[in-house]
Amino acid sequence: MTINDQRTSRRRFLQGAGGLALSASPLALPFAFAQPAPLKVGLMLPYTGTYASLGNAITNAFKLYVAEKGGKLAGRDIEYVVLDDESEPAKAVDNANRIVNRDKVDVLVGTVHSGVQAGMVKVVRESGVLSIIPNAGFGAATGQLCAPNIFRTSFSNWQTIHALGKVMWEKGHKTCAWITHKYAAGEEMFGGFRQGYEKVGGKIVKDLWLPFPNVEFQALLTEIAAAKPDAVACFFAGGAAVKFVKDYDAAGLKAKIPLYGNGFLTDGTLQAQGASAQGILTTLHYADSLEIPKDKEFRLNYAKAYKLQPDVYAVQGYDAAQLLDIGLKAVKGDVKAAKAMFAAMEGVTIDSPRGKWKMSRAHNPIQDSYLRQVVGEQNKYVSVAWKALEDPAPGCRMLA
Amino acid sequence: MDPVIFLIQVLNGVQYGLLLFLVASGLTLIFGILGIINLAHGSFYMVGAYLAFSLTERLGSFWLALAAGVVLAVLLGMALEWLVMRFLYQRDHLYQVLLTYGLILIFEELRSLVWGDDVHGVQVPQLLDFSIPLTDTLSYQVYRLAMSAICLAIAAGMYWLIQKTRLGMMIRAGSFNRDMAQSLGIDIALLYRAVFALGVALAALAGMLAAPVSSVFPGMGNQVLIISFVVVVIGGIGSVKGAFVAAILIGLADTFGKVLVPQIAAMVVYLLMAAVLLWRPQGIFGRA
């Protein structure tokens, strides 16, 4: 071969390879009709970075449910298409596009980070594919941007922290400082907390923000100490939650200024936080010592399968699979009958390890908010902080 | 601001600055003496932190892990210099940038293969795991103070090495004129390898020291890398003294920025760099 031919053939190879890949895809179709094809479930979750443990918990619990049903949902085998979204909002649309439009999943389950969820919501609204959110509390997903094909089995950010204000006020903390990461979820949490706290008369004397995912808290901890509030309310999750609780204790603040937060501060993190987390009160729609038979059964099975204790993220992942099962059963596994499937999924009551909850009209859970306290390596249930708390879903067109 | 709180914030700033110095000093040595822009420097910091994590588990002692980690880092540095870096000495800066960028990707994935992608914590060594109260509400972790002390000791050690020893003299000679130094009988190849290994070890040590307070996570090298470059450029390329001054300056700017102007806190460091460069393009202690 001459050099000339080598050059052109190199370019041709690239084009040819691309063309081959494209032409191969329609070939798969005829074979699909031969037998009940597996259901393609897309899992777009973080498997790296600060939220990796959350992504893993959700995946584990989802697969646990499927295993409990004998590996099939509504008679169909499950084929997983896994994508690590790295909790990176910049890549969210690209990733969602890939899994929805190129890999052509039948259902999209994901994700954890609200900024990434925003990108996914954009893509699934355009495509119409069924999307089940197993964590991200991005309010607009079941609010301003709600859609018939978007369901959530977790929470809205507002929902997890709204009850905290009342709890703190009733404990006698008339002033508090707030701290969290500066990103959409952090701001939604602040909004939900402030609404609840100020409504009962509380005063937020300082609100502190640091860039996500920065975890150098020193300077801001010093500021908290200087401001001397009655208490501190915060929102951190995953690796940041571990570090914040430990740093807060090491700075001697824990003993002087009680720390509160929503449950993400202490869920899935207690082993790493150790003594620093003891006694912290949080609000969340799940706790570790609920006297609910379904929960006891779930915890046993999860521990048996994965040698780990489940957390709230696992419960949400489990419920995502439950919800999907309900929808699929209603259409006998035919995902194409989208309208009927969605109709079956609306207004359901899910028998969840967290207790029974109802799907709201905006497709978000209506659930109890529990008050919990850290005892040992558990978030022990104390009481119900708010019964049947429903996110107001501002701007959702499905409520009209 | 309350004077006590002010002093504590100064302490925070200096502590952060000293750690930055450790990383940046290695970078400025490599930059100034070997003439290589090394974008992978942040990766060495990350490797150090991960080594601290697994070695502490294996050996049961943070201090042992530190010693072992430094030895491993030196070996890594020498190997890397011999395999890849020595081909870059005469090349244009652009190619150094490109190659070391490729190295960042490689190191990040190797880390993923060897240690996985989870976030890890490293226990503060028992000896130093307590806090001393500074005000009625705030205490300070003794470990952080120890960390600063170690960084200061290393800074002093480097000063002594470079100014007062023969090796230091050779390093300084080699940075001025490589060929001349070589013709005077100095084994430049070996010297360069040693300097590179030293640079890597400094960055890794910084990562190891920082691990208990900053946790160990993927991508931790990236943030440090950019700030280290800023330190080197403000201080003057090749000047360890400059790196020291610049690092403290940046530590203070960053800390007070977070507190006084949180909306533009992150920009402050870069504003500082732009200002310094426009006033004195070669950096505070750089050679014109």
Add this chain to the structure above:
Amino acid sequence: MDRQARSLQLLLLAGLLALAAFPLVGEKFYIQFITKVMVMAMFAMSLDLLVGYTGLVSLGHALPFGLAAYALMLVTPETQAAGIWWSLAASLGIAAAASLVVGLLVLRTSGIYFIMVTLAFGQMAYYYVHDSSHLGGSDGKYIYVRPALELLGWKPFDLENSTHFYYFALALMVFVYATLRVLLASPFGRVLAGIKENEHRMRMLGFATFRYKLACFVLAGMLAGLAGWLAAAHDGLVNPEMLSWHQSGQLLMMVILGGMGTPAGPIVGAVALKALELVFQGWTKHWQLLLGAFIVLSVLFVPRGLTQLFAWRRRG
């Protein structure tokens, strides 16, 4: 024109024809993918103007790119399309203005310091956007409707359609390429080449080199702004990462990898890097290892960039 240059031209022409024909057979996902590659190619060409032809190595070229993208976001109403011409004007205007201001400051330095100061300004813009809630913060903001061209009710093309957007981008890419070719062959281009060779000598010859460098910097910024406008319009998302040093670094990668100061270099570099990314991603989760190894090996063995591979003939 020697044989090597002519062969390269033929190759480019073949490539262009292939690109023009692709949407007729390609799947939507790949049409969108190639559109993004073309936008990157434009972005890379704008940097090559600075790096390859004038010797100004900027590590902050993401600044005009990202600012132009954000400009489009700001002028696009929540549920309607922005007009093509005036949103382009806004984006290009902001990119040019920013480049002018930054250029006036950074062009006073040179060499490694120039690299660092451009990096500094890039990072400043990044952090400004990253920490501003009204600009969407670290999550960025969405553009729900693509810009539209409407003349009295007549819509010649609809950018919401992936294929239309593809051809729009292709046309712009060819336009940018042609413009740069013409520019670089002109007296202005000759001066730039002279500055890269030896600025001191050019000054001795009486050229006001600073003005030429500034003009080049602003022009490169505008072209980057064009790429930014396209990227934002296509993805429907603007995010601070578009201004990060990673973006600038990756871009520099493409230019150097493809071959600086060559006509097709940036395009080859953009295609190579994006294609390799896609291919490697399909092979393994640890694809960055392969990409990194590829980059390292390229620098060691193919120092003048991939287009050097096409220049083998020259040695014979």
